[in-house]
Amino acid sequence: MEHKMDIPGLQSFLIEAFPQVAGEIAVTELAADQLTVRLKVQDKHLRPGGTVSGPTMFMLADVAVYLAILSRIGPVALAVTTNCSIDFMRKPVADADLICTARLLKCGRVLAVGDVLIHSAGQAAPVARASLTYSIPPK
Amino acid sequence: MEHKMDIPGLQSFLIEAFPQVAGEIAVTELAADQLTVRLKVQDKHLRPGGTVSGPTMFMLADVAVYLAILSRIGPVALAVTTNCSIDFMRKPVADADLICTARLLKCGRVLAVGDVLIHSAGQAAPVARASLTYSIPPK
Amino acid sequence: MEHKMDIPGLQSFLIEAFPQVAGEIAVTELAADQLTVRLKVQDKHLRPGGTVSGPTMFMLADVAVYLAILSRIGPVALAVTTNCSIDFMRKPVADADLICTARLLKCGRVLAVGDVLIHSAGQAAPVARASLTYSIPPK
Amino acid sequence: MEHKMDIPGLQSFLIEAFPQVAGEIAVTELAADQLTVRLKVQDKHLRPGGTVSGPTMFMLADVAVYLAILSRIGPVALAVTTNCSIDFMRKPVADADLICTARLLKCGRVLAVGDVLIHSAGQAAPVARASLTYSIPPK
Numbered sequence: 001m002e003h004k005m006d007i008p009g010l011q012s013f014l015i016e017a018f019p020q021v022a023g024e025i026a027v028t029e030l031a032a033d034q035l036t037v038r039l040k041v042q043d044k045h046l047r048p049g050g051t052v053s054g055p056t057m058f059m060l061a062d063v064a065v066y067l068a069i070l071s072r073i074g075p076v077a078l079a080v081t082t083n084c085s086i087d088f089m090r091k092p093v094a095d096a097d098l099i100c101t102a103r104l105l106k107c108g109r110v111l112a113v114g115d116v117l118i119h120s121a122g123q124a125a126p127v128a129r130a131s132l133t134y135s136i137p138p139k
Numbered sequence: 140m141e142h143k144m145d146i147p148g149l150q151s152f153l154i155e156a157f158p159q160v161a162g163e164i165a166v167t168e169l170a171a172d173q174l175t176v177r178l179k180v181q182d183k184h185l186r187p188g189g190t191v192s193g194p195t196m197f198m199l200a201d202v203a204v205y206l207a208i209l210s211r212i213g214p215v216a217l218a219v220t221t222n223c224s225i226d227f228m229r230k231p232v233a234d235a236d237l238i239c240t241a242r243l244l245k246c247g248r249v250l251a252v253g254d255v256l257i258h259s260a261g262q263a264a265p266v267a268r269a270s271l272t273y274s275i276p277p278k
Numbered sequence: 279m280e281h282k283m284d285i286p287g288l289q290s291f292l293i294e295a296f297p298q299v300a301g302e303i304a305v306t307e308l309a310a311d312q313l314t315v316r317l318k319v320q321d322k323h324l325r326p327g328g329t330v331s332g333p334t335m336f337m338l339a340d341v342a343v344y345l346a347i348l349s350r351i352g353p354v355a356l357a358v359t360t361n362c363s364i365d366f367m368r369k370p371v372a373d374a375d376l377i378c379t380a381r382l383l384k385c386g387r388v389l390a391v392g393d394v395l396i397h398s399a400g401q402a403a404p405v406a407r408a409s410l411t412y413s414i415p416p417k
Numbered sequence: 418m419e420h421k422m423d424i425p426g427l428q429s430f431l432i433e434a435f436p437q438v439a440g441e442i443a444v445t446e447l448a449a450d451q452l453t454v455r456l457k458v459q460d461k462h463l464r465p466g467g468t469v470s471g472p473t474m475f476m477l478a479d480v481a482v483y484l485a486i487l488s489r490i491g492p493v494a495l496a497v498t499t500n501c502s503i504d505f506m507r508k509p510v511a512d513a514d515l516i517c518t519a520r521l522l523k524c525g526r527v528l529a530v531g532d533v534l535i536h537s538a539g540q541a542a543p544v545a546r547a548s549l550t551y552s553i554p555p556k
Contacts, residue, residue, distance in 0.1 A: 018186075018187075044159075054201055056194070058194050058223075059194040082226065082389060083411060084225050087522075087548060089525075089530050105546055113504050115546060115548075133360070221550070224409065244367060244407055249552065268391070268393060270365060270407060272500060272550070296465075326434065326436075332476070332498055333475050336475045336501075340471055359471055360505055361503070364501050366498055
């Protein structure tokens, strides 16, 4: 299973398709069936109290699995998120970036499924896990 | 089962606890076990193409169930979202507000569970559904 | 939106397609976008302690939404469950049947989504909620 | 993080607490934060057509994470499943056992979270994934 997009290609795609988050998210690793992104945490991602908000972690999980799918099928397809199940397990560390590692578990003709673990940079215990499903449009 | 907070109380709480979204979200209805909020859709909520983004719908569902819980247990408790499962079913209508109706299904000593339907204003078919769990801290 | 199958038709389908559960489950109500089934609770559904097991409630939710989809699209299609999110909220009452009410939230060309509430017969508070997605095969 | 129960202890617990499934499920591996069980697939687990049923896979995921929690906290606590999100991704191979590998992602004072991958024995691509949450009763 080869990749159809590499890290620079994914990063360029992000700038075009998601300009509002492209400056915050860097693809740091791309391996077979696995992709890692890093969120440069900024004030707008934080809740009062200083931890990263739930919607921000949802967005991060969504972008990570989406890019993992695109790395496999290429930038032509317009995948749509149809389901996400997310568990918030620990409070993220204040002032730490978030590292999100996605596994692509299925990349079918109609549906793709992936899951992620999110960690505060430098911490062993994950702050969140999520699984997401995408509908792949017919060619 | 009486309410411990009414609509003005919930709205004031929102301004204090979630200043970043308080101006966008209005509590429009509060009934037994049910609460409705309206999101005034703005540019920052949109994806390229003009539909409301997934993280925005996640945030809306989270706020709606959170307020439904607070209406029951009062503003003292600091409930934390532990799980969300969300299904994106249809593309929201461009230029329409989102209406989110939450049902409180369980409000226990330790866990609370609610679900929501989200509609584009004026449309009969829901754009998303979600269910959320919150951990209630001991008093 | 008319139904393509009525209650006797759904019940006959159940006997053919799911002979192992057909004797236990009765379709008791079929309305627009809503279908109710009743599980005659038997020893094999119980955990030690006398409450209905999780897999039994999962099965009941799955059958209820599946039948709600078939009532709309007819018995020809072979829908496959792709996702289920289920919350177990209260212990079912021992020696009470389970009532499961399904709502069909989306019935698209490729995906169908429904959710359920499960009650112990005669109780107001739900014991479980679930949402399920089905993949509809191309005709 | 040491284990409070080893494989023979978990197997004995299974016989006592879940006699109805104990003969079908073998704990085959126990490592730090990970536990593997094998389901000896029998006729009663099959749907018409010969593949393993959804409720059976749900049960397998539930038992695997439950045992992973008990291996950490010991047999005294009575954990209760509160949420499960499961994705059915591929049809299991007929006549093959199922291998279910659970990761314990959080084992807190009040909540524990784990996830699983389920494979047909001998196959590289997973048939299902699931994440589960358990409520841990106060001591």
